[in-house]
Amino acid sequence: MKRWILWGATLLFAGGVLTGCSTQGQKAEPKAKNLAAVSEEKTDAEEKQEPTKEEKxxxxxxxxxxxxxxxxxxxxxxxxxxxxxxxxxxxxxxxxxxxxxxxxxxxxxxxxxxxxxxxxxxxxxxxxxxxxxxxxxxxxxxxxxxxxxxxxxxxxxxxxxxxxxxxxxxxxxxxxxxxxxx
Missing domain, CATH: 2.60.40.1240 (Immunoglobulin-like)
Incomplete structure (x- = not known):
């Protein structure tokens, strides 16, 4: 009986860890998209900047x-x-x-x-x-x-x-x- 309880607890723990990992991965994806969009905006702004003085x-x-x-x-x-x-x-x-x-x-x-x-x-x-x-x-x-x-x-x-x-x-x-x- 103790063996079944130990196996059950191990499976529940492993399932909780795996569920937590998959949830974090889903939440991280939109953040990565947002960071890419911010990076693209910065690149566009940098490209539009004109040099302020001529290089001597x-x-x-x-x-x-x-x-x-x-x-x-x-x-x-x-x-x-x-x-x-x-x-x-x-x-x-x-x-x-x-x-x-x-x-x-x-x-x-x-x-x-x-x-x-x-x-x-x-x-x-x-x-x-x-x-x-x-x-x-x-x-x-x-x-x-x-x-x-x-x-x-x-x-x-x-x-x-x-x-x-x-x-x-x-x-x-x-x-x-x-x-x-x-």
Whole structure:
């Protein structure tokens, strides 16, 4: 007799748990639909927003600033590359630049914050076969540092260098990098 009571109680308990699970699933579905509708409304509103200011593109020799860091692209020249590791796209672009910390606190800048694109918007890879290539700078208040970025590029006349200090932030600086001819 005790065995039947124990089995009955177990079945009632299991039935209650399963009933509770199925009820929650039914209630959650309309909420998911509502969240999707709210998300779609936000997307529509974001698409309708027009940019409030035109994005400035800096030229070689001009100084741009973001979050207290000043960046000046000083020059850009094409090189043949290292004899042991030839560039895949044919040439190496050497971009000389200067950083200046105008903030009251230290600033750290790494090579990953810089990306280069060709005239068609194709991303180009960094080229790390030179010993003097820029990797990272830790700048104290008022400190400046010069560096060289190297990129594996096809031979073109102009490129776009993008500096984005934080991957999750919208802030960025865009430079049109024109080659210097000797």
């Amino acid at each position: 593109v800096f030229q070689t020799g001009e100084t741009a600033a973001v979050d207290g860091l000043e960046i000046t692209v000083q020059s850009a020249v094409l090189k043949d590359g290292n004899k042991y590791i030839p560039p895949e796209k044919g040439k190496v672009l050497a971009v000389q630049f200067q950083l200046a910390n105008q903030k009251d606190e230290p600033v750290s800048v790494g090579v990953e914050a810089f990306n280069l694109y060709d005239e068609d918007g194709n991303a180009l890879q960094s080229y790390f076969s030179y010993d003097d290539g820029f990797m990272k700078a830790d700048l104290q208040k008022g400190e400046t540092k010069k560096g060289v970025l190297y990129f594996d590029v096809p031979q073109k006349e102009k490129y776009v260098l993008l500096y984005k200090p934080n991957l999750t932030d919208e802030k960025e600086i865009k430079f049109e990098v024109a080659l210097q001819h000797s």
